[in-house]
Amino acid sequence: MKKILLDAGYVFDAQVNVWSNPDYKGIAYNDGDEIETRIANIIREAHDIPTLSTELRQNITDWPSQYHLTSERANIMRPFTTSLKDSQVLEIGAGCGAISRFLGECGATVLSLEGSPRRASIARSRTRDLDNVTVLTEKFDQFQCTFQFDVITLIGVLEYANLFTPGDNPALSMLQRVKQLLKPNGKLIIAIENQLGLKYFAGAPEDHFGVPMIGIEGRYGKNQAQTFGRSALTKLLQQAGFIKSHFLAPFPDYKLPTSIVTEAGFSHPHFDAATFATQSVRRDPQMPEVCHFSPELAWPVLFANDLGLELANSFLIIASPLTQELVQTDELAYHYSTTRLAQYCKETIFASQDSQAVTIEYRRLDKSPIKSNQSGTSSHSPIQFVAPATATYVLGTPLSQEFINIITRDGWTFDQIGQFVQKYLAILATLKAADHDSPFTGTDSNLMGGEYIDCIPQNIMIDDQGRATYIDKEWQLESPVEIKHLIFRSILMMCAAITRFGAPAEGSRITVYQLIEQAFQAAGLKLSDEDTLRFEAIEKRIQQAVSGMDTQTYFEMLKTRDLPTKSTGQWAHLRQKQIEKLNQSIDDLRNSASWRLMSPLRLISGKIKSLLS
Numbered sequence: 001m002k003k004i005l006l007d008a009g010y011v012f013d014a015q016v017n018v019w020s021n022p023d024y025k026g027i028a029y030n031d032g033d034e035i036e037t038r039i040a041n042i043i044r045e046a047h048d049i050p051t052l053s054t055e056l057r058q059n060i061t062d063w064p065s066q067y068h069l070t071s072e073r074a075n076i077m078r079p080f081t082t083s084l085k086d087s088q089v090l091e092i093g094a095g096c097g098a099i100s101r102f103l104g105e106c107g108a109t110v111l112s113l114e115g116s117p118r119r120a121s122i123a124r125s126r127t128r129d130l131d132n133v134t135v136l137t138e139k140f141d142q143f144q145c146t147f148q149f150d151v152i153t154l155i156g157v158l159e160y161a162n163l164f165t166p167g168d169n170p171a172l173s174m175l176q177r178v179k180q181l182l183k184p185n186g187k188l189i190i191a192i193e194n195q196l197g198l199k200y201f202a203g204a205p206e207d208h209f210g211v212p213m214i215g216i217e218g219r220y221g222k223n224q225a226q227t228f229g230r231s232a233l234t235k236l237l238q239q240a241g242f243i244k245s246h247f248l249a250p251f252p253d254y255k256l257p258t259s260i261v262t263e264a265g266f267s268h269p270h271f272d273a274a275t276f277a278t279q280s281v282r283r284d285p286q287m288p289e290v291c292h293f294s295p296e297l298a299w300p301v302l303f304a305n306d307l308g309l310e311l312a313n314s315f316l317i318i319a320s321p322l323t324q325e326l327v328q329t330d331e332l333a334y335h336y337s338t339t340r341l342a343q344y345c346k347e348t349i350f351a352s353q354d355s356q357a358v359t360i361e362y363r364r365l366d367k368s369p370i371k372s373n374q375s376g377t378s379s380h381s382p383i384q385f386v387a388p389a390t391a392t393y394v395l396g397t398p399l400s401q402e403f404i405n406i407i408t409r410d411g412w413t414f415d416q417i418g419q420f421v422q423k424y425l426a427i428l429a430t431l432k433a434a435d436h437d438s439p440f441t442g443t444d445s446n447l448m449g450g451e452y453i454d455c456i457p458q459n460i461m462i463d464d465q466g467r468a469t470y471i472d473k474e475w476q477l478e479s480p481v482e483i484k485h486l487i488f489r490s491i492l493m494m495c496a497a498i499t500r501f502g503a504p505a506e507g508s509r510i511t512v513y514q515l516i517e518q519a520f521q522a523a524g525l526k527l528s529d530e531d532t533l534r535f536e537a538i539e540k541r542i543q544q545a546v547s548g549m550d551t552q553t554y555f556e557m558l559k560t561r562d563l564p565t566k567s568t569g570q571w572a573h574l575r576q577k578q579i580e581k582l583n584q585s586i587d588d589l590r591n592s593a594s595w596r597l598m599s600p601l602r603l604i605s606g607k608i609k610s611l612l613s
Helices: 002-007 033-045 064-067 072-082 098-105 117-125 158-164 170-181 230-240 263-267 274-278 295-304 400-407 416-433 483-495 512-522 530-549 551-561 568-590 600-610
Strands: 012-015 018-020 088-092 109-114 133-137 149-155 182-193 244-251 259-261 312-318 331-337 346-351 359-365 383-386 390-392 460-462 467-468 475-476
Touching: 002 133, 018 117, 033 064, 033 117, 072 098, 072 149, 072 244, 072 259, 072 312, 072 331, 098 109, 098 117, 098 133, 098 149, 117 133, 149 170, 158 170, 158 182, 170 182, 170 230, 230 312, 244 263, 244 274, 259 274, 259 530, 263 331, 263 346, 274 295, 274 512, 295 400, 295 483, 383 530, 400 416, 400 483, 416 460, 416 467, 416 483, 475 512, 483 512, 483 530, 512 530, 512 551, 530 551
Parallel strands: 018 133, 088 109, 088 149, 109 133, 149 182
Antiparallel strands: 012 018, 182 312, 244 259, 244 312, 259 331, 331 346, 346 359, 359 390, 383 475, 460 467
8 A cells, every 4th residue: 555655645654653745724514622622532542452451441431432442343344344455445545544454354454545634544543453555634525546445444534525625516416426436346335324214213313413413404515424225325326327336234223333234135935034123222322312203113013024234324335336246145134243352253144055044143343253152251251152063044023022012112010010920930830840940830939041041032032823933152150040030131231222111100200220120910920029139239240241331330320320212202292281370370460460560571481482382
């Protein structure tokens, strides 16, 4: 890359290890001086800077630091890991280097282009030990280069074309310029929010403006960021000369994806892609506290009506000027577990050679293959990592969906939750018996094998015959697990995946811990304070051992924060009631005998009523 840059007149700044045009001043785009200075200091002082760095994750304190430091950012590029090796890649819009780092780790020769000099220096700091990554600070439309690349990436960039690219149609101009920089058989990779993403219909603010409905209503200005729906993006790519394009859907979105579904995954008759969308909703830190509806309930309906891809919150697109294979045609979806210590991070690949059988393959992300029943956990850990190399795919509905259906509707009762717990216990007994172990007859003193620690409703699939299968067996507790601990753990995990809870019939406010207590009581089970403290201590040890993160604050929140039970419709109803009450107070005042003595208030009250109306 050095020769390319030298031939174009760029110079190297040895102080920050970044290339630039000596006269370049930078673009007016940043997250703020305090934030970017903080990110720069964290990365500069870190000893552990790979993509899966635990040290960087431990410095996450807010949304900007999460966006720049989390290991989940790189998941958007993981489906292309193999094809990136030995490729020459142009990354447009490097930001603070999260994707730059991953591209370099894949073995690509990378030129990372970043318009902000400060961000460019941070990106180079993040890749300081990777000689195959070169960082240039320059505006894309001023980029001087005649070299053609194997791969060009626009990760969170195309939407900003209106701000930094000249022309009547800046997004088209950007794509046309990209095509000129691609080899004839090269590939363009785009990640961008969907203008018509479901979360925006649910009330989430448009990502670039912080205001709801701007994208859905098409209220973008000519000099503002702009996103597109699937059809508009397809036409834009075709206009720019990209004959072939393939859309994938990252969930919850492209910024912090945990799952990515291919076009084949959406259409396969024996594969349930909706589960990836449903179980990822709460993983999006930009979701509002209050939604118009529950996305986790809406997603299965949309998928059943072939609208899952159209309404995905983001798109991951791979496009080419030639008609060529862009993705592995047999791969349906990818799921990533990357908010863990590096040795436990894994990729799950769902594939199908035909329209029938679906296979599952697990891969460690530290490059080593997973051997059957291989333990990867240190001796002092309370659990062992025993993920298999492969598994059988089970088509069905997660048992947790039944819990979601109950608790997201207003008027749910603890008796309904108790009945669900009893059903869960019956399934555990059946699974235990099927494993040639005697089924338990009680709950207070009975145990399950340590391999059942993850046998929670999210990991129990119910097929169309009502049969239950325990899936995703990757952990084993060092000792047997108490039945009551499994119930405690299950409710914790299920509540963590729900955006909005219905208002319970018995009272209006409840915490997760209160819900657990009531669920045990309704199921006819005993849960003592000692039980709760013991189970909480075990969960803290497990989470600490797996993620390397302190979870004390999280568990304290579960004891004190009420479950979110309001919808936007309820907020509107409450606001209307408040308005009616205030109007009545004003009318009562006007009818009082002393009203005529309060002339200033008469004017004010009239203005208040005018504003309220």
